[in-house]
Amino acid sequence: MSEPAMLNLVLFLPVLGMVMLLLVPRDAHGTVRGLALAVMLLQLALTVVLYQAFDPQVAGLQFETRLPWIADWGVYYHIGLDGLNVLLVLLTAFLGPLVVAGAFSAIDKDVKLFYAMVFLIQFAMLGTFVAQDLFLFYVFWETMLIPMFLIIGIWGGERRIYATLKFVLYTAFGSILMLAAVIYLVLSLQATSGITSFAFTDLYGSRLPLDIQVLLLGAFALSFAIKVPVVPFHTWLPDAHVEAPTAGSVILAGVLLKMGTYGFIKLGFPLFPDAARALTPAVMVLAVVSIVYGACLALVQDDIKKIIAYSSISHLGYVMLGLASFELIGIQGAIIQMVSHGLTAGGLFLMVGMIYERCHTRDLAAYGGLARILPVYSVFFMILTLAAIGLPTTSGFTGEFLVLLGAFDAAWPQYANGAATWPLVLACTAVLGVVLGALYMLRLAQKFLFGESRAPHAPLTDLNLREKLILVAIVAAVFVLGLFPDSFMQKTELAAREYQQQVLVEPESRWVRAAPDGGSP
Amino acid sequence: MSNLLTLIVVLPLAGFLLNGLAGNRLGKAFVSAVGCGLPALSFAAAVAAFRTLEATGEPIVDVVFRWALIGDSAFEVSFYLDRLSAVMTLIVTGVGSLIHVYSTGYMKDDASYARYFAYLNLFLFFMLSLVLGRSLLVLFVGWEGVGLASYLLIGFWFEDPAKAQAGKKAFITNRVGDAGFLLGMFLIYTAVGTLEMDRVNAAFMGPELPAVSASLVGILLFIGATGKSAQIPLHVWLPDAMAGPTPVSALIHAATMVTAGIYLVARLSGVYLHAPEASEVVAVIGILTAFFAATIAVVQTDIKKVLAYSTISQLGFMFLALGVGAYGVAVFHLYTHAFFKACLFLGAGSVIHALGGEQDIRRMGGLAKRIPVTFITFAVATAAIAGLPPLAGFFSKDEILWFAFASEAGGAPWLWALASLTALLTAFYMFRLLWLTFFGQPRMDAETAHHIHESPWSMTGILVVLAFLSTVGGFVSIPHFLEPMLPLPATDEHLHHFEVPLIVVAVLIGLAGLAAAAWLYGGDASRAARLGARFTGLHRLLSGKYYVDELYEAVLGRPLWWISDRIFLRLGDRALIDGTLHGLAGVARLGAAALARIQTGNLHLYVWLALIGIFALLWWSFGHV
């Protein structure tokens, strides 16, 4: 099979899975689960093959498919892999089977519908990553909302309605603004160059006045910032996480939040480079505020899921910082940090789910000394905690270290030549965030794993084989990314560089698509 | 063998994996064999590597793999053995192996035997990465890794919340230092473009200095060192770290890990040589730490806490040496300190073992005859740390005092004076400890007294070896060995006639401390009690460790919590952000309620309204068409 066909297959496999689920009887839970897992594993296998075939030496898109969709509007079904999305696609495919397997025991209401929704969201997430056409991107972007809404709303906890409404309203609000900006962008491209196109590559070339760029970037950025989430657009996240079922939390933390940062790196900043440069201070300030604010809030929570939720805000603050540094090291670090956060936060949420199934509470005060009662569980929890802290040899370190190095590397020359001091102050504050990270994660580990042994519904059984396999996979990935990140970063390097060029190089020398047959300038 | 260095590092890792994954199933004999055998092999490999180094005189470089290549910046994992790292490697693997063997006796009855050895091997792995890493990055991996191992081992008996808490405190305090370390590392990278320490040194030693203040780099890295090596203001974690098993205190919190800061500064001597301000900071912080820790040690009543403060104090001495440019001397003291402090801690472990877990020296006494081997080795090590000739501590401490006095790179009489005063205090509190523990009337209860026994040979044997090393270790002149790469600072010619008198003063100081302790604590120790009663205020201040913990809690801990909870959570998240949202939702709901009044359910009205709408449209279209 050719690679482009394979990419399409990977994308549509979840849809296929949904259709197959329809054919299974409603009460055959075992078949449903097995089928879901098999499809997800197949998807992972195909994605790995694609990942292997992805050539790091080639700039731009690979495995491209471009078919007319709504030809009159210049809308194409245009997908492909590039350095920016290849790791995220791999992450999504990697987490898929884990989410499915993790939900085997947790979900026993409307099992079939549940896995159908997981498939749907998997489809939408992959689609958002691989889309190379703004219209297509937007369609996938909005599609993600529906299954997540249902997953939280149907299988969630007690306050699920509140949480799911908050989630949807927040996200929808951002999306509406983005839609307006998309329409404006396409129309202005049409007006200036005569091309009607939603293709990213065409839109990158459009040059708008700075004030318009700022407005449009504001609209895009709000939508992305809500998704990330950047403080102060974050309050939906803790509620959504707390009320979501485990699988929902894992998808949310593992992949969905990366949509925001991916949006920034793929669309927000490259589409409006002048505005991006002008707004860099604001973005960096918000990033650092997110780092510190999220960490501080994680420190005072008593709900385990909330701690991890707030830690996500802090960790994605690092991603934003790296992206806004426009320094190659920082950008690469941000990409790795995205993947790393997907692994650690996803893993931690899975682990919280496992203990919740046993004890039915997420209240930190109810636990203590699990290291004695559940030794295997505790080892995995500790490893993931340390990865979240960013201990060297884990993926968290790779991401954090490179992001901070990049931010510092970008800030120091500005300080040294007297241009600006604030970037350095921000970079140093972000480094101090590392301390806060250790503070809240160790507080969690401390109260949870150590101290006198107690837990509701004791005696507890330690992890079973299925749970062990899930966690081994995650932990292995965490270490691989921590110890040998090189091959991963080779795949993203060219794209990261291109992103940097797009934003930093002055518009005069930037590539502008020639208007066909003398269209108005 | 080309990958010898890798082998040194990887062997303990293998031990960790074996013991960690399969240790519980394989039995204690296997765990002991793996746990002690692999570090010993590592030691053997270190010796072999050392011989190669001696033979060729060239540093050995062992590139393992490329961690990352971003643009033109390559980050490689590679190991580097020169004279400095060779000394460190031998200390770490040598003392480490001894303490592993000791642990087989000390931890014999612990339920988590395999976990203990796994952690200990893990520690060795990270410590060796720290010492052998060529790049600051690898060093940092080891740096954080030993912090992790220390965290796990301090909280080894994690069911006691206080112990787990102590581990956390150590980790967090170290993290504060690490933030400084990271910034220093970034600054080096920005200025020099590489993190490989030999190149960094070369860049700073070279004709063209990097465009960055060496002092700033030095101070930032020193912040990291204060964390790891428990210097003011980040010293608070080390006394609490005594919650871990005693061999751990000996290995990690006395002999090896806490000296990482000294190693770091010595390793980057090229930077510090061009950073007089930073060196001054190092010297001043070092001497202040040495002095204050010694004063606290004078009134401590926990045998391990005394040793902990003593360790902080001795580390302060080493930093003093670094600060006055005598890098080789600092490493020399590091080396002798590793022997006698390990011996002291292990001896203390033996005492605790004998007394069934008792650590309070007010409930000891008269143990000299009951556990003679422990007593003798402990006494030798005490004499060594007090600086009595010809024991190891005498040589290294004397050289530190001399350079503090005479070095042209920052030496000053007041440094010498304060250092000598500290040495006096050191001798005093160490002999006080010796007296209270081994002499006088037994003060423990009868039941405990009945069970006192000498430790097994696996423990006493190690004590003897270490006591022997504490005795003869001083005759190996480390500064001389290191001189090719870490030359000693020039000394003022006019002061040379002070050299011999100073040595005499140092010896007298040691003896004075001995005499004072014997006089105060001899007999029923009533003199000491009276002295304490006269200076209650001072006594309370010292016993309270200058209330630094309380200060940090009040200045940092509680405000952080308050800001997080009150400002960020309650005011920011709940009141402002969610409040705004709920306010908007409320407005929408009110608006909906108002509009709902039109929904009378009367279809006629709806139709009529539609009619009006049609007219409005017609009206509009008449205007526009």
Add this chain to the structure above:
Amino acid sequence: MDNGQLLVALGAVLFALGFAGLVLRRNVLVMLMCMELMLNGVTLCLVVFAQQAASTAATVLVFLVFVVAAAEIAIAVPIVLLLARHKHTLDLGAYTDLKG
């Protein structure tokens, strides 16, 4: 006044009468019939315009409108029957369940 004007005006008046009936009358069945009247008015206009354009498409459209009308009434009448069973009246004033 030519024929076209006459017929278009007639269609509009029928539409207006139907609309007015919808507002004025109480009886649900009468209201339904008024709606039919409106539809007839529209159809008339459609036929006139089709006649002008001489297009078959318009005729087809007329045919479709008829079918829709038939379908509409086929559903509307049972609904009215149900309502009447339920409320025992055809008075629209009694049907206020959708009051907000």
Add this chain to the structure above:
Amino acid sequence: MIGQALLWFFAAGALAGGVAMLVLRHPMHVALSLIGTMLSLAGIYAALGVHVVAVFQVLIYVGAVMVFMVYAIMLLDVRDTSFTSRYSGLLIPGVAGLALFIGALVYVLRREGPVGDIAPGATAFRVERFSVDFLHEYWLHFELTSVLLLAAVVAAIAILKAKRRGDG
């Protein structure tokens, strides 16, 4: 000329029927006047020469729709409040609306002027041309219509079933 007269005649009939619908009290009378209007319209169509539409008008409207309607009226011969007071509470607004409508109509007719003359008896709507076109070009619409009817049938049945469930 006769065609012209017929046109006027049927137009007057349709208008009369429409007005009668507004004022008659009994639903049956309303129904009869609606039938009158429809037949008048059929007459107009016939006069215009669009026989197909005229036939459909009679067959579908009068033959099917209105018969159904009349049945319903007979079935629900309730002499309730809608019978005693035939007008809703919006009598004056409704009449005002009607007046406005008419006013607007007059305004537009005067403003726009002639629509264009349509000779009675034009041959645009020949049956065979219509049939051929319908089944050649608009076959899809034809099929969709059947789908719509099917849906209507299903809906009607569903409503009746709902009634039974509601009662039971």
